[in-house]
Structures are given as C-alpha cells and as structure tokens.
Amino acid sequence: MSSYRGNQAVLAQERRLAAIAAASAAAFRHSDYHQVRAEDVAERVRLPRGGEKDTGRSAVWLYNEVRSRRVLVALAAKHAFDEFTTGESPSEPVTSMLGAAESVAAALRRIARFHQVERFLLAQVRLGIGDISTSEKRPSAAQTPPVWLTGTYGSAAAAGWEGRVTAYAEYLAPRLDQAARAVAVPTESWAKESAERLSELAFRAMSDDPDAPADRQAEGLAAYWLARDLIPLTGEWADRLHAAERTAELVEKIGPNGRSRANALVVVFQVLLDSSPLLVRAAEVGADLVPLLTGSPADGLTLCDVTSRRGLALLRLGDTAGARACFEESRRIAEKLPDSADPASLIARAEHNLAELLVDEGKPERGRAILADVAARRGNGVPQAGAGPEWRRHTLTRQALARATTKAGRIVEGVSLAESTLADREDRLGPDNVNTASARVTLAEALLAAAHPAQARHHLTEAMRLRSLYLPSEGFWPQYDLVRLAEIELHAGFPAQTVRLLDEATVTTTWFAERVSPRLHEESVLVRSLGMIHSGEALTALNDLAELTQTRAVLRAQAEARLTVGDPASAARLLDDIEGDGSVTDRAETLLLSARVSSALGREAAAEEACQSVVAMGGDQIDATHPTVLGARLGLALQRVRSDRAAEVGDLLAPLLDRRALPHGKPALGDGHPLLAEAMALAARAGSPPTRAPEDQLWENF
DSSP: OHHHHHHHHHHHHHHHHHHHHHHHHHHHHHSOGGGOOHHHHHTTOOEEETTEEEEOOOHHHHHHHHOSHHHHHHHHHHHHHHHHTTTOOOOOOOOSHHHHHHHHHHHHHHHHHHHHHTHHHHHHHHHHTTOOOHHHHOGGGOOOOOOOOSSHHHHHHHHHHTTOOOTTHHHHHHHHHHHHTTTOOOOTTHHHHHHHHHHHHHHHHHHHOTTSOHHHHHHHHHHHHIIIIIHHHHOHHHHHHHHHHHHHHHHHHHOOOHHHHHHHHHHHHHHHHHTOSOHHHHHHHHHHHHHHHTTOGGGHHHHHHHHHHHHHHHHHHTOHHHHHHHHHHHHHHHHTSOGGGOHHHHHHHHHHHHHHHHHHTTOHHHHHHHHHHHHHHHTTTOOSSSOOHHHHHHHHHHHHHHHHHHHTTOHHHHHHHHHHHHHHHHHHHOTTOHHHHHHHHHHHHHHHHTTOHHHHHHHHHHHHHHHHHHSOTTSHHHHHHHHHHHHHHHHTTOHHHHHHHHHTOGGGSHHHHHHTOHHHHHHHHHHHHHHHHHTTOHHHHHHHHHTSOOOHHHHHHHHHHHHHTTOHHHHHHHHHTOOSOOOHHHHHHHHHHHHHHHHHTTOHHHHHHHHHHHHHHBTTTBOTTOHHHHHHHHHHHHHHHHTTOGGGHHHHHHHHHOOSOOTTSSOSSOTTOHHHHHHHHHHHHTTOOOOOOGGGSOGGGO
C-alpha cells in the first residue's frame, strides 16, 4: 500500500510540474526574463481544480511548488526540448568505439539544433538559471532546499534549484547507455548520472556560444564524454581501441591501399584480443583481415598469426568448427613459410591449439596424447632460467597438458603437472605475475576435479586478485575465473553461494553472450542452475536450462532437477536422450546420475549395475580415487545399508575414508568435502565409524 501511495504522489507531482513547465515555456518564449512575473506563469497553468477545469493558479501556489525562478526556467527548457524530440527513439546498437562516439555526437547535434530553433527561450533560461532571489540572499532567511520526488520533471526541478540544467538528460541517458554497451556494461545509475552531467555541459557550451559550429560542438562534447565517462568505465584499453579505429578509418578514407588497411586492421585486431573483452568483434575483424593478407608472400607470417589467434577467439566463443578451420589453415600456412620464420614452432602451435580444441570438444584423451608429444618437442633446448620464447611456448603446452590430463580423469597426475607448471612460473616470473596467476587457475581446476575444493578456492582467489589488476573485469578470463569460483562453491557444498556469485555477474548477461563469449555465458547459466537445484529452486533452474543448447551436461542438469522435484520418470527419459559417448568422466557422471534415478524408481538392480560400471572404470580408464568413482562407491554402500548388508559397507567406503596421501601429496578427498562427510556419517550408521588418529584431534584440548 505504501508503494502504491508513493507512486501516486510521484504521478501527482509530475502532473503539476509538467503543467508548470508548459506554462513557463510559453511565458519565456514571448517575453524577456526580467519582464516575466510569477503571476504571468501561474495564470497559464492548466490543471483541474475542484469543479472547474483547466484554470490558472495563483502566484503563491506557484511559489510553493517551485520555490525559485531557477526551477521555472529549468522546467521551461525541459518542456520545450521534450516537445522538440517527441517520438524520437535511440538509434541502432553500435559495436565499436567510433560508433559509440558518433551516436553520442548525433544526439548532441540534435540538442544543438534545438538551441538554434529555441534561441530566444534558451537565452532567457541562461539568464534565469543563475538568478538568486532576494530571500535567498538574506542570511537570516536560510532556506531548506525543497525535496522533489523522483521523476523526470522532479529531477529537472531539483537540478534547477541547484543552478543546473538537465533538460536533455532523459533524452541522452538511453543513448549513452547504448553507446557504452558497445564496449562495456554500465552500472544501473551510470547512464543517468552521465546524462545529467553531459546535459549541463551541453547547455552551457551551446547557450554561451550560440554561433559556434554545431557539428564541432557536438563532436567536442562527445570526445569529452568519452574521456570523462566512458574510458573510466571501461579502462584505458578503450582509448587505445578508439585510436586504432580512428587510424583504420583514416586509412580507409585516404584511398584503396590494401596493405595500409591491413596494417591498420592488424592493430585493431591486436588491441581487441590483447586488451579488450570484445572477443566476438575480434573474431569479426580477424575475418576481415584474412582476405587482405592472403596472396602476399610478404604477409605470410602475419596471416599465420592472425589466423591462429582468430581461431583462439572462436574457440572461446564456442565455435569449434570455425576454430578448427583456423588452426588447420594456420598449420598449412606455416608449412609453406621459409626457415627464417621458424615454421616448426608455428606448426607446433597449431597442433597445440588443435589438441586444446579436442579437449574442449569432450575428447581429452586424444588431446592429451597430442599435447604430450608437442610438450616433448617444445621442451628440447629450453634454457634452465629466463622467460624467453622457447620456455614460454613450452610452459603453455605444459599448462594445457595438465588441464587435458585432469579432464581425462587422471586427476592425481593432473594436479602434479599443474603444481610443477606453477612452481616453474613462480621461479622464472615471480609469484605476482599475470601468467603465474594463469597457472594457478589451472592448479585450482585440477584441485577441484581432485575433490579438494578448499585448496582450489585458495589458489583461485589469489589468481583472481592478480588477474583483476591486468585484465578488464568484463573480459573472458576474469569472468571465467568467477564461473570457476562458483563451481568450487557448488562442489564444496555451498550452492546458495554459487547462485549469489553469478546472480549479478557480467557473464550471465545478454551483453556478455553477444559481445564476449556465448559459450562461457551458457556455462555460467548451467553452473548457476546447478546451484539453484541444490538450494531448493529446481523449478526455476529448469526454466533457465530450457533456454540453453541441449548438451550432455545440460541434459544431465535437467535430469537432476527433475529428480530433485520428485519426477524420476522424466529424469530417466532425459538421460535416455543423451547421445554420443562423450569423455570417460562424462560417461561416468551420466552413469552415476542414472544410478540415483533408478534407485528413486525402485530399480535397485539397475542402480547397482550403473554404480558397479562406474567403479569398474576406476584404475583402467580414470583414477580409482576420482570423485565420481568414489561417489559410485558411496551409492553402493547406501544400497548395502538399505538391504541389511552393512558388513560390506566398510570395504566400499575405505577409499573414501582413507586419509593417506596419494602421489600428488593429498588424500583422495579434501577435508570438508561433502562426499567425505557423507561417507563418515554412513560408516557410523553402519556401525563401523573410522578411527581417529591423534593428528585428527584438536591438540589444544590436551
């Protein structure tokens, strides 16, 4: 009820101020500022009153509403400009810094045209906005600033009281927001604050110098807006991108010189890939570059590099077919290069990228084999110290190999590889280097896969701190880190924290999906949906999952949601729809969920068969201590308890409860892992609780 009353009060105030604005504009259009009295404005006000309609008001009523002639002229400018721009809508979305600047300049040119059309009125506004009434000058008559409720006219009145003109802010705000979205996601209040500031600047510049060229004024104010508001929002990379785009535009205007245009676009491409979050546009610029570079032997090395880097962008976008075509083309180009271009290194880069592509496609075993071969070749002749190009290429392949090994289910080896890669980078680069942080992210991923979420969280948050110093927050890698952190919280047993992390994250926005990476966007929605499933919001999660590409992981998540809401039959049908083999770990996860669904349907034999299949994978196909294998053991133990075969529980749970260190220096399950807690509770329920060693007890109690 209070909200309803508040809205009604705002509407009533807006009606009064709108009527005053119309009356004020009519008065100041025909008379000089000092000749217009409050009575002249008040008698023009048209508002219903009692039984009469459209009657004027008194000067006392007007004073109580506006309290200052500054407010009158500010409202007059607002009304006149709204009339001038009635029916106009923002232009089409822009995708470049040049487009952003031009769209803002176009809006300012419209304001400049308004100043030309309403020159007399705005001259009176200019006189009145700085006027101070006699009562305000008296020290003994200090006035409490009036408070206007939030509204378009209320905001204009409040600004007028302070001596500012924000008549153009409502027109500018959506246009500034749209321009900013070419390169960033503005905060909720950013566009409004920026528009009010630019409105005041535009009014001052155009009313103080009415004879200035309108186009130049608009372009100058747009350039100021870029430097004052947009660059601080995005970071300095946007300024570099703007300069590169201006150069490319100038080259295009000078004449059809293909080499000059290619060189200019190469700079734009590099800025987009190296500094900005705009992967989608980087891939588009790369596509424009390829035909400009093709056919010139002198550009062979540049073409190879552009093709390879465009493939990386496409891979992060989720376009695996396009990425494969780029990587294969870069290898063909490299094979034709002279020895002076070091073609062997470029061929190895292409093979490395193709192997990473296989890992992302769900074929980590194949990718791992290729990466191991590339790592062996790249490791030849690497200096023992320093961070030269040979070592840089080798450590990148070692990092990719660690990731592939983890994805292939060999988590103990994956952790060891990731730890050695991180240690090597710390020795050569130091602990606070952005590339050291990247290796730390890989270690965090390996630790998460190895069921040590607490240690994974420690390494990831440290890496996020470092990467945030070097990379734009809306970019692929910072948002990738955030998704991984949300995933860690999910596996650690804190699904509500997963949802909280991703609720307001850039990665879950439409802007990120359109400008940065649709693939990572979908992954973030999937992780958030899993968090919702485990925190009691499965029905909401199902709606979100229905919008995603129906991959194996998404179908599993939908099945889990159906199981959670008590519909195991639908869950079983969804699992039956999963096509293809997938990776070993992927098949194991599907089987483990099938076991849970079969158990919920009362098909205990099918549930046991699925769990046994997962356990049988341990050792030969994936590590015997892989969390999915341990989860299957826990499922079998639960069946034994339900069927009064508790004597078998101890052997099934032994690998879960074993706290001895594995070859990577850690037990199978990290302290606090949900699987460990469930195993300990089940062991106690079955009458065989694990023994506690002295080091497992709090020593301060002795």
